[in-house]
Amino acid sequence: MDNMTNRTNEKTKTMNFSFNESSMNEFRRWEKKFPEDPAGRRSLVIPALWISQWQHGYISRDVINYVAEITQTEPLHVWGVATFYTLFKKEKTGKFLLQFCTNITCSLMGGDQVFVNTCKKLGVKAGETTRDGMFTAVEVECLGACGESPTLQVNEKYYTHMTDDEVEKLVADLRKMA
Amino acid sequence: MAEKKVILDHINDEGEQTLEVYQGHGGYKALEKAIKQMTPAQILEEVKISNLRGRGGAGFPAGVKWGFIKREALGPKYLICNADEGEPGTFKDRRVMTVKPHIVIEGIIIAAYCMGLDAGYIYIRGEFFEPYQAMDKAIDEAYAKGYLGKNILGSGFNFDLYTYLGAGAYICGDETALMNSLEGKRGMPRLKPPFPAQFGLYGKPTTVHNVETFSAVPSIIANGGKWYSDLGTSKSGGTKLFGISGHVERPGVYELNLGTPWKEFFEDIAGGVRGGKKLKAVIPGGSSTPVLLPHELEGMLLDYESIASRGSMLGTGAVIVFDETTDMVKVAWRAMKFYAHESCGQCTPCREGCDWFYDIFNRIYKGEGREEDLDKIENLSKFIGPNTICAFGDAFVTPALAFIRKFRSDFLEYIKKGKYGLKSGETSHA
Numbered sequence: 001m002d003n004m005t006n007r008t009n010e011k012t013k014t015m016n017f018s019f020n021e022s023s024m025n026e027f028r029r030w031e032k033k034f035p036e037d038p039a040g041r042r043s044l045v046i047p048a049l050w051i052s053q054w055q056h057g058y059i060s061r062d063v064i065n066y067v068a069e070i071t072q073t074e075p076l077h078v079w080g081v082a083t084f085y086t087l088f089k090k091e092k093t094g095k096f097l098l099q100f101c102t103n104i105t106c107s108l109m110g111g112d113q114v115f116v117n118t119c120k121k122l123g124v125k126a127g128e129t130t131r132d133g134m135f136t137a138v139e140v141e142c143l144g145a146c147g148e149s150p151t152l153q154v155n156e157k158y159y160t161h162m163t164d165d166e167v168e169k170l171v172a173d174l175r176k177m178a
Numbered sequence: 179m180a181e182k183k184v185i186l187d188h189i190n191d192e193g194e195q196t197l198e199v200y201q202g203h204g205g206y207k208a209l210e211k212a213i214k215q216m217t218p219a220q221i222l223e224e225v226k227i228s229n230l231r232g233r234g235g236a237g238f239p240a241g242v243k244w245g246f247i248k249r250e251a252l253g254p255k256y257l258i259c260n261a262d263e264g265e266p267g268t269f270k271d272r273r274v275m276t277v278k279p280h281i282v283i284e285g286i287i288i289a290a291y292c293m294g295l296d297a298g299y300i301y302i303r304g305e306f307f308e309p310y311q312a313m314d315k316a317i318d319e320a321y322a323k324g325y326l327g328k329n330i331l332g333s334g335f336n337f338d339l340y341t342y343l344g345a346g347a348y349i350c351g352d353e354t355a356l357m358n359s360l361e362g363k364r365g366m367p368r369l370k371p372p373f374p375a376q377f378g379l380y381g382k383p384t385t386v387h388n389v390e391t392f393s394a395v396p397s398i399i400a401n402g403g404k405w406y407s408d409l410g411t412s413k414s415g416g417t418k419l420f421g422i423s424g425h426v427e428r429p430g431v432y433e434l435n436l437g438t439p440w441k442e443f444f445e446d447i448a449g450g451v452r453g454g455k456k457l458k459a460v461i462p463g464g465s466s467t468p469v470l471l472p473h474e475l476e477g478m479l480l481d482y483e484s485i486a487s488r489g490s491m492l493g494t495g496a497v498i499v500f501d502e503t504t505d506m507v508k509v510a511w512r513a514m515k516f517y518a519h520e521s522c523g524q525c526t527p528c529r530e531g532c533d534w535f536y537d538i539f540n541r542i543y544k545g546e547g548r549e550e551d552l553d554k555i556e557n558l559s560k561f562i563g564p565n566t567i568c569a570f571g572d573a574f575v576t577p578a579l580a581f582i583r584k585f586r587s588d589f590l591e592y593i594k595k596g597k598y599g600l601k602s603g604e605t606s607h608a
């Protein structure tokens with residue numbers, strides 16, 4: 001995000017991202033939740049980032065500029081927000097983002113080892129994506145499902161009681177699905 | 179004593195997440211009673227009598243908090259339901275929202291009616307996509323029934339309720355950080371005072387409670403404040419949700435009367451240590467609460483006061499169990515890794531302090547600890563908590579001190595032998 005402050009006057013022309021129809025409908029639904037004033041508009045920054053990520057897969061510089069425009073905020077502000085929250089992806093990930101909780105309980109139940117073993121099997125290091133673009137494996141903080149640990153979140157969905165075998169099966173299933 | 183299901187009543191019934199089934203079990207009767215038969219002052223009185231204390235971790239009396247809101251103040255007033263459940267070990271709110279979302283909504287509407295609030299937001303952590311969808315669906319049902327929106331149950335009272343989706347930041351569990359996040363900013367806590375009741379969301383009076391706190395309200399209105407209070411102890415009214423995890427036979431979410439003996443919960447209800455092993459330690463209320471040793475648990479009751487008298491906290495009721503095989507240095511290291519990742523970075527003592535703490539715990543765990551390291555932690559700890567805006571500093575300093583003091587010999591062994599440590603590839607900083 002270099003030259004964030006050096007915004008071109010022709011930013012709308014160079015913009016390569018905008019909401020498609022379903023994203024725009026979702027955004028309109030969120031607009032109704034907040035007051036119709038600049039403060040309420042700013043409350044749309046995080047929802048707009050979410051909607052962009054659902055559509056585009058990650059938060060690119062074009063997404064930042066677009067979100068700033070539709071929420072009437074500055075790109076620098078939007079970038080500051082996007083980088084503060086860990087769930088906003090600043091770069092492309094695999095089709096399936098494997099998020100392994102390794103916090104206290106999940107580690108106690110072997111989740112940290114499942115993470116390490118999965119990385120080995122996929123042939124990636126933490127944070128890397130498999131060559132076919134299918135899987136990115138990352139370690140995350142407590143997912144709030146400690147009673148069924150170890151927990152794995154794949155994109156939005158939770159999978160619990162994860163073992164090496166369970167993950168292997170899941171990875172095979174996801175490959176078939178894709 | 180056994181489990182006492184007030185919030186968790188019918189939680190395993192099929193369709194409990196729908197308004198129809200919830201209503202079939204008496205749901206929304208408390209709302210009707212509150213709006214049709216009670217004045218806001220009477221509702222407030224019942225909540226005060228109930229002795230309900232905030233279930234998000236701090237335990238502030240709910241009735242007192244509600245009393246801070248000035249009904250007659252001009253302009254919009256807001257309610258926030260804190261569903262940013264992120265304290266490691268905690269998994270109760272996710273369950274309630276997914277399986278019984280209407281009890282949360284009913285409690286919120288009663289609270290809003292009592293305080294004369296105009297709109298509410300349920301701030302759900304970004305990872306909780308399923309609970310977010312469940313809450314949205316339930317809110318739509320409540321609107322369709324006339325429990326939300328304009329002129330609720332013909333009372334002339336208007337109240338709108340919306341969900342909001344966070345995006346991954348533990349610190350947003352702090353109510354002022356949460357409000358900043360809801361305003362589309364970085365989730366950094368605000369200096370208090372002013373408190374949310376005067377200057378909250380968009381600078382307007384705001385009441386913030388945890389999911390569980392709101393969920394307790396319908397039963398208080400339905401059965402009376404005294405009934406609820408009598409379930410607990412004289413200082414801690416009602417029931418509390420406990421999530422127990424780790425090396426325990428039957429992990430899960432349980433609802434118990436406050437004041438239930440620890441022993442009964444742990445041994446009879448949760449089945450004790452898994453696999454018949456011996457107990458090494460317990461974190462009683464989430465990773466920010468100091469760890470307790472078996473002898474400290476003797477005679478302990480599950481309420482705010484009894485746990486505090488042992489130098490820890492009830493917190494969120496998130497109990498993590500460690501058996502005799504647990505490497506407590508690793509546990510402490512993992513906890514510190516979490517805090518180093520989650521500091522918002524606003525206050526220097528916390529931002530730098532949690533990294534220093536993690537560096538020290540990390541080198542000890544890697545087998546590169548130095549003799550002076552434990553003293554260094556003790557020394558550093560004095561300068562963090564008192565010099566920061568929010569409670570995050572204390573949240574990692576207090577448990578860190580408990581780990582090194584109670585498992586001193588384990589730490590010293592690591593430092594002396596230096597032969598344990600991370601197996602290669604075992605970890606990476608998330």
